[in-house]
Amino acid sequence: MNGKSVVVTGIATALSGVDGPADLAGGRPARPGAADPADALTGRGLRYADRATKLALCAARDALESAGLLAGGAVPEESTGVVVSSNYGNVDTFCDTVDAITRDTYLGTSPMRLPATASNVTASAVAIRFRLRGANVTLCNGPTSGIDAVHWARVLVAASRVERVLVIGVEPANRQVESLSGVPGHDLMDGAAGLVVESEAAARSRRAEVLAELGPYSRRADWAESVATVLPGGPGQVDLWCTPGGVDPGPRAVVDAAAHLDVTRLLGECSGALGVVQCVAGTAWLADGGGTVLATAGRGAPDDDAASAITLSRAGGRR
């Protein structure tokens, strides 16, 4: 990857019972029974939007706001892209539609659900609402998808296709996702997280606060290899390790971390949203003191097809 510095300038969550990224960084579990962020969403185009899209729109709005991109006018349209990560976002549309066909033939289907059969329905809705006309990418990449989305956002910026990318990780919890994933509903995350990834030069020119700088990234079939690639100094020391869900960090001695954070213990199984949630939590954590954060998602062979890893560090003195 070329030397262009790519930084994080905005973070947000749309998770019931979580007030914001600092809650995740502090390891505070979601409060049960809290309001659903999607309930407060208003505006056009929501009537037929699926749950993943509504959650993503909440996180998108707050991430752009956090990056200072909504104040004083519209977001720079052509120079802003969107990358959305989700594995289960539109599973309900397919399941409901085949049910309707079985019950009432093709006449029982709802034409308004046709757009949601395309996996990019959420990324498209985010682009339309905020008029983001740059490259628009949807990643459905299994357990590593969220970290991979942050990587592709950086690629789009580094390759100068855009100056910044709004990255959203989102998963809905519903019985269709339960059926496919085999995870009980109460153990599934239902929400979204968002971050704005931007070239450092663009952030500086609009005097945005730089929250973190993105470090090396890797996706490899083998977990240890993936981590070793992003910690080139050898068995690495990091200040915070955001672990893949349900992994006991003890035996994974390749990382020497001062602190651990398993966001799935706070939110449930995060699937395609995991890496974005981790990067949002990690960025918030850096605000309290700095250092280096390692985020890893997917456990690699033989459990998963691969494992992804990325580091974030405090961008000191770069405001």
Add this chain to the structure above:
Amino acid sequence: MSWLITGTGAVSSIGGTVADMFDALRAGRSGVAPHRGFDPGRFRARNAYEIDDRPVGVLDAPGRTTNWLVEAIDQAVRDAGLDDRLDDVPILVGTTQREMRSVELHWRDGVPLDPRDAHFGTALSRRFGAGATYTVGNACAASLYALGLATDLLDLDAADTVVVAGADTITESIYGLLDRCYPLPPDAVRPFDRNRRGMIQGDGAAAVVLQRDAPGRGARTRLRGVEVNCDAVHPSAPDTGNIACTMRQAHARAGLHPRDVDLILLHGTGTVLNDDAEAEAVGEVFAGVDPFPRTTAIKSMTGHTAGASGLHSLITAVESLRTSTVTPTVGVDDPIEAVSGLRLVRDRAERAELAVAQVNSFGFGGLNAVALVEEVRG
């Protein structure tokens, strides 16, 4: 900056290899037939462009999209003379529906499905040892969009070789929804015909091996550039102005002028909205170019292969450059006014000297991808 296409692979309703598919396209042979994967009593529509490789005695089976994807990549990798261990080679897969047909069968019919097999990466890891695999769910523009992302990886020195693929099957949900949406079910895809009734889905997968330009790399085709963007206007309707803008930006990115383009592989879905918008945009961008580039579209033969369709068109362009042959658009009996100046090749293949081809691919959500390829001479 430009890159080499060193290998291609394809499967579709009209052939299980690039050679077979191109022969069928050249002959104007269509893959349309009565659909065989769904209970016909639940639909008014009858036809589809299927690869009917289901096991005997089963109406439909899971995992077929993944199988075609692996087959297309295998062909492309062998064509490029690469080892089939792709540990260090990124693989990008463009798709609209991923393995959602398998999800439908699991949900409704209780067909067993390991959730890991709903994700293409699992099979790519198993078959090719690949770790850096990415499924890009960018609707019907997905595989050409992924090709653009691949050029960025090469451009940034993050890879030397990238495999780009596309794969999709016909889900019952989309088949039923289209049947519900169209006033009359289309019997076939008729791009740019006044009496077109809409698109019909097609099964298939496609793959290319994309490499940095280096001495000794035999390649017939060079990729000059891929432009991608998003209309950010409407969830399903295309935007003529932005399609035109994407083409102009693609030309600028490739360092080419509209007069350099000899052939345009149109997206051409046979829907009212796409064909009007695309034809108008092409007419506008290439206005005054004389002779006008030849134009054609493949979907009346392959059906709309969704996420794979961009690469199916690109591979057709590669073969057209190699053989100096423009494949015909069949099923156009009464062309719309907007294509009257477009030099659409109909009914019969044409021989032509071709150096540069443009490939259009558009998708739901206002996604646009336009690529330019040229023949490597000498």
